[in-house]
Amino acid sequence: MAGPRTLFDKIxxxxxxxxxxxxxxxLYIDKHLTHEVTSPQAFEGLRLAGRKVRRPDxxxxxxxxxxATDSSRYGRIEDPESRQQVETLxxxxxxxxxxxxxxxxxxxxxxxxxxxxLGLSLPGMTLVCGDSHTSTHGALGALxxxxxxxxxxxxxxTQTLLQKPAxxxxxxxxxxxxxxxxxxDIVLAIIGKIGTGxxxxxxxxxxxxxxxxxxxxxxxxxxxxxxxxxxxxxMVAPDQVTFDYVKGRPFAPKGADFDKAVAWWKTLPSDxxxxxxxxxxxxxxxxxxxxxxxxxxxxVLPITGTVPDPALVEDEDRRAQMQRMLQYxxxxxxxxxxxxxxxxxxxxxxxxxxxxxxxxxxxIARGKKVAEGVRALVVPGSGLVKKQAEDEGxxxxxxxxxxxWREAGCSMCLGMNPDKLKxxxxxxxxxxxxxxxxxxxxxxxxxxxxxxxxxxxxxxQLVDIRKLQxxx
Amino acid sequence: MKAFTTLTGVAAPxxxxxxxTDKIIPARFLKTIAxxxxxxxxFANMRYNEDGTENPDFVLNQEPYRKAExxxxxxxxxxxxxxxxxxxxxxxFGIRCVIAPDFxxxxxxNSFKNGVxxxxxxxxxxxxxxxxxxxxxxxRLTVDLExxxxxxxxxxxxxxxxxxxxxxxxxxxxxxxxQTMQHAPAIDGFEAKQRAAQPWLYAET
Numbered sequence: 001m002a003g004p005r006t007l008f009d010k011i012x013x014x015x016x017x018x019x020x021x022x023x024x025x026x027l028y029i030d031k032h033l034t035h036e037v038t039s040p041q042a043f044e045g046l047r048l049a050g051r052k053v054r055r056p057d058x059x060x061x062x063x064x065x066x067x068a069t070d071s072s073r074y075g076r077i078e079d080p081e082s083r084q085q086v087e088t089l090x091x092x093x094x095x096x097x098x099x100x101x102x103x104x105x106x107x108x109x110x111x112x113x114x115x116x117x118l119g120l121s122l123p124g125m126t127l128v129c130g131d132s133h134t135s136t137h138g139a140l141g142a143l144x145x146x147x148x149x150x151x152x153x154x155x156x157x158t159q160t161l162l163q164k165p166a167x168x169x170x171x172x173x174x175x176x177x178x179x180x181x182x183x184x185d186i187v188l189a190i191i192g193k194i195g196t197g198x199x200x201x202x203x204x205x206x207x208x209x210x211x212x213x214x215x216x217x218x219x220x221x222x223x224x225x226x227x228x229x230x231x232x233x234x235m236v237a238p239d240q241v242t243f244d245y246v247k248g249r250p251f252a253p254k255g256a257d258f259d260k261a262v263a264w265w266k267t268l269p270s271d272x273x274x275x276x277x278x279x280x281x282x283x284x285x286x287x288x289x290x291x292x293x294x295x296x297x298x299x300v301l302p303i304t305g306t307v308p309d310p311a312l313v314e315d316e317d318r319r320a321q322m323q324r325m326l327q328y329x330x331x332x333x334x335x336x337x338x339x340x341x342x343x344x345x346x347x348x349x350x351x352x353x354x355x356x357x358x359x360x361x362x363x364i365a366r367g368k369k370v371a372e373g374v375r376a377l378v379v380p381g382s383g384l385v386k387k388q389a390e391d392e393g394x395x396x397x398x399x400x401x402x403x404x405w406r407e408a409g410c411s412m413c414l415g416m417n418p419d420k421l422k423x424x425x426x427x428x429x430x431x432x433x434x435x436x437x438x439x440x441x442x443x444x445x446x447x448x449x450x451x452x453x454x455x456x457x458x459x460x461q462l463v464d465i466r467k468l469q470x471x472x
Numbered sequence: 473m474k475a476f477t478t479l480t481g482v483a484a485p486x487x488x489x490x491x492x493t494d495k496i497i498p499a500r501f502l503k504t505i506a507x508x509x510x511x512x513x514x515f516a517n518m519r520y521n522e523d524g525t526e527n528p529d530f531v532l533n534q535e536p537y538r539k540a541e542x543x544x545x546x547x548x549x550x551x552x553x554x555x556x557x558x559x560x561x562x563x564x565f566g567i568r569c570v571i572a573p574d575f576x577x578x579x580x581x582n583s584f585k586n587g588v589x590x591x592x593x594x595x596x597x598x599x600x601x602x603x604x605x606x607x608x609x610x611x612r613l614t615v616d617l618e619x620x621x622x623x624x625x626x627x628x629x630x631x632x633x634x635x636x637x638x639x640x641x642x643x644x645x646x647x648x649x650x651q652t653m654q655h656a657p658a659i660d661g662f663e664a665k666q667r668a669a670q671p672w673l674y675a676e677t
Contacts, residue, residue, distance in 0.1 A: 017662045018655055022637045026655050028662050030673055038555065040505035049649070057676055066503060081503035088505050125673075132554040132578060148556035148582035149507075150648070158652045160659060164635070196490055197548035200577060230551060232577050253672035261672060296490050296551075317487050317546060414553075416499040423522065433552060435494040437517045 004271030006168045007237050008203045011143040011268065015126045017160055027163045030125040031058055032155050033111045034098070036089040037065045037416070038130030042153035043092040053096045054159045060120060061093050062101040064110045066417045069379050069406040073103060082417070096156075109382025109408040112136040112350035116220065117382055119249025123238040123265040128155055133350045133432065135226045139219035140246065141238030141268055143203070146227065169202035169231065169278040170270075173210040177284045180466035182360070183218030184352060184430070184449035186210065186282075187225040188290035192300040194280055199231025202278060205270060206236050210284035216245040217356035224351045225432050228297040237269035289465050291337050292434045292447040294325035299434070301337060303452070303464045309333035328436055329444050330424075337462055340446070344427040345376040345457035346439070347450050348406075349413035352430035353381030355388045357450040361403075362394040364454035364468070370402035371460030377404045377419065379411040403457065415440040428456035474587045475645030479568055480614040481541030484531050485605035491545050492552035493579060497561040499553075510557055511564030532565070536609035544598060544605045545572045549590075550579025559586045569615045571622065573598050584638045585648065589617060591632050600624070617643060 005013070017026040034042075039061070046053070053059060066082040067073050077083035086103075093100040101108050107118060112133050115121040123141035128134060130152040137144035151161055171190055191198070204226050206219075214222065219236045226234025236242075243262050246252045253261045288302035301308075310322040310333065326333065331340075347353070347361045361378060370376045378398050380386040386408055389395055395405045412419040413431035415438065421427055423442025430453050431438075434445035446462065455463045501513040519530045526533045532540065543562070549572040550558060559582050562570070568588055573595045575583075583590045593601070604611050604625055614623035617639060621629040634642075641648065667674050 018658045020637065022635070024637050026652060026658065028659070028666070037502050041507050041556075044505070051649070057674065079503070085503050085505060130554060130556075132552065134554075146554035146578055148554055148559075148578060148585065150556060150582065150585035154649050154652065157649050158656075158659065159663075160652055160655075162637075162648055162652060196551055197574065197576070200548065200574060227552075230548065230576060251675070253675075257672045261670070264670070296492065317489070321488055321490075414494075414499040416502055433492075433494065435492050435552060437498055438494050441498070441517055441522070 004274040006270040006274040006276065007141065007205050007235055007268055008143060008166065008168055009274070011124055011126065012165055014124070024162050024164055026160045028126060028160055029128055029155050031120060031127040033115055033120070033127070033129040034059065034061045034152060035065055035111050035131065036063045036085045038149050039092065039152055040085060040088045041149050042156060043096065045153040046096070046156055051157045053098055053156045056097045056099065058159065059156065060099045060101065061089060062108060062111055062114060063089060063103055065410045065414070067103060067409045068418050069409040069411045073407060106383035106387060109385065110350045110353060110410055112224065113353060113381030113385065116140060116216070117249070117384055119246060119252030122246060122252065122261070123242055124268055128161065132227045133224050135232065135234045136220050136224040136350055138223040138226070138233050138235040139216060140242055141235060141265065143233055143235065145232040166203040166232065167201055167277040168275065169199060169204045170276040171204055171206050171280045171282070172208040173206065173282045173284050174208045175210060175284040176213070177210050177287060180289055180451070180469055181287050182449045182451065183214050183221040185287050185290045186284070187222045188292065188297065188300045188447065189282065189287045190280070191225065191229045191297045192290070193282065194229055196228060196296050196298045197230045199226065199229040202231050203233040203235060204229070204231045206234060211236060212239065215356060216241060217354040220354065221351055225297070228432060238265045289449065289452050291452070291462055292445070293329065293331060293337060294322070295328055295434055295436050297432070297434060297447060299325060300447070303338055303462065305337055307331045307333055307335040307337070338464055340462045341426065342374060342428045342456050342461060343425040344421060345374060345453045346412040346427055346429040346431065347453050348377065348379030348381065348411050349431035350381065350410070351432045352450050353379060353385065355385050357430065358385065358389045358394055360450040361454035362397045364451050364458065365401035365403060366397050368401050368458045370457045374457055374460050376402065376457035377406055377412060379406040380408050382408045401458070412439050414438060428453045428462060473585070473645050473647055476568060476587050476589050476617050476642045478614065478616045478618060479541060480612055482536050482539055482609055483542035483544050483601065483605040483613045484537040484540035485602045486531060486543060486545045487602055489546040490548045490551055493550055493555050493558040494552055496550070496558040497555065502555060502557055507560050508564055510561035511566070514561040514565045539566065541566055541568055542613055542615065543567050543570045544601050545570065546595070546598060547573045549575050551576040554578045556582045556586070559583045559588045563588055571598060571601055584642060587642065587645070589615065589642065591615060591622065593622070593630060593632055597630055
């Protein structure tokens with residue numbers, strides 16, 4: 001290949017089966033994760049056309065979106081539509097020979113948590129799933145992106161996708177992240193800066209000292225929310241942190257294969273002088289704990305901020321949209337975000353439900369009590385995360401503080417299982433989308449980091465985590 | 473998939489940016505195993521009141537937009553979740569074309585695969601079309617994919633561009649899988665080479 005290439009270019013080039021005359025590539029897909037919500041119509045399509053799943057060994061299915069996260073899930077699923085979707089998946093995996101992790105398996109969990117955890121997602125891979133937060137797996141240095149159901153069917157039938165190459169974008173975060181700030185605050189700050197469409201048509205590679213310093217869980221949070229900036233995939237170049245994380249995971253290569261894999265993975269980071277179509281640079285030192293105030297993730301401010309005033313917005317449509325946001329969120333221009341009363345705190349979702357996130361929440365909760373009238377949930381991302389937390393005694397810390405300790409699943413991130421906000425309720429949530437009705441019709445979502453959500457639960461309001469940590 | 477050649481119909485104005493797929497079809501309606509039947513839930517949170525009655529202020533509850541076949545919106549239409557239920561719901565309602573300054577990538581790709589044509593035009597042009605759409609039933613728009621033009625009610629033609637491969641599939645109502653299957657020998661060859669170099673990618677799961 002001529003010229004210096006980016007991480008994205010290298011993985012892309014290694015997976016092009018053929019290039020069609022108009023530049024569309026038949027792109028090989030190494031791993032396909034699937035779940036109950038976006039797969040039934042794809043399996044049905046295969047069945048109607050008399051097609052098979054080309055590589056069941058490269059495919060794995062799990063249920064996560066519409067299952068309950070309390071003990072009721074082990075009985076008969078009450079909601080008839082949810083039950084039908086889960087049962088349909090269970091029939092389909094048998095009919096098409098696809099490996100499946102059932103609800104009763106300790107490895108069950110949110111698809112984007114279990115992929116890396118089990119070593120199913122690896123550096124250098126192309127990985128897809130019928131879910132936009134598939135960008136998460138880019139944390140390992142993989143090209144991972146969400147697809148629609150027609151593409152799910154396409155991958156099942158052909159193990160490929162028809163794709164045009166994305167443009168390259170690099171977001172560099174220099175310097176050291178201040179105390180009290182996390183990967184969640186970095187990514188919210190980035191989305192606040194570039195907007196929800198800032199990455200459209202691009203794959204974002206994250207670089208810089210503050211990114212290198214993140215552990216794998218932090219990198220997953222960062223890549224997870226890349227889709228909220230419009231980019232289908234986010235990536236972090238694989239390094240020693242990545243290799244140490246992957247080593248020994250159940251489906252990761254072993255022994256000589258592992259060494260051989262690492263040798264290849266080490267060639268993946270972007271070459272010196274590689275071309276990026278778009279560059280954004282941030283200074284980590286300027287990042288403060290972030291809170292969203294509106295109904296899309298770019299409507300975000302530092303916790304020290306005040307609600308913006310639509311009257312100051314010139315564009316008529318944008319002004320109307322901001323007014324609509326404030327009305328929906330029941331906020332007034334100039335109102336301080338700090339001190340805003342909440343009804344629910346949710347710690348979980350594919351963004352923030354890993355053991356590191358639960359440790360952060362437990363550290364805040366230790367010896368404290370959830371404020372009266374506040375419902376606080378901690379929903380581990382997988383059965384294995386749950387077990388690890390219990391082995392560390394974190395469940396006890398959280399339960400003693402008044403948090404609900406739940407089973408693994410998507411839970412209150414999206415309103416399609418029993419965990420929902422009631423109309424008008426306000427949440428501090430570690431999930432990824434603050435869209436109208438996302439956590440339940442009429443629910444009002446403020447996106448924050450796990451420590452910020454736990455602190456909000458304890459105080460019954462949004463608080464600046466840095467003040468607590470200073471002991472003020 | 474139904475072919476898309478030329479469409480003449482009522483356009484509904486939705487003058488907002490960032491119309492996300494949770495707005496187009498809220499998650500609680502994703503518990504279906506079919507592609508059809510989602511039209512009644514299209515924009516459900518905006519279209520219906522809490523008690524299930526229609527919200528008369530919502531554009532698709534007003535004449536003539538109940539029969540809209542085209543939607544005009546602003547930037548970043550279809551952002552958020554990858555749910556293909558979004559184009560399925562639009563299609564089931566009867567909307568076969570969305571015109572906006574730009575589209576979120578996954579929605580854009582999902583639309584083509586279901587015979588819903590996303591047309592990207594500059595913001596100023598979308599504002600003009602928004603005005604046309606506000607004129608209602610006497611102001612129908614024509615979207616001609618063959619010639620790649622939108623025809624305004626005043627006869628003005630606005631050219632647009634669509635990826636040639638996507639256009640070909642849409643004009644002929646072809647599905648991708650059949651096309652890709654023709655490359656099976658190349659896929660076999662790729663797998664043989666990859667398997668030799670990275671055998672761990674072929675281990676049993």
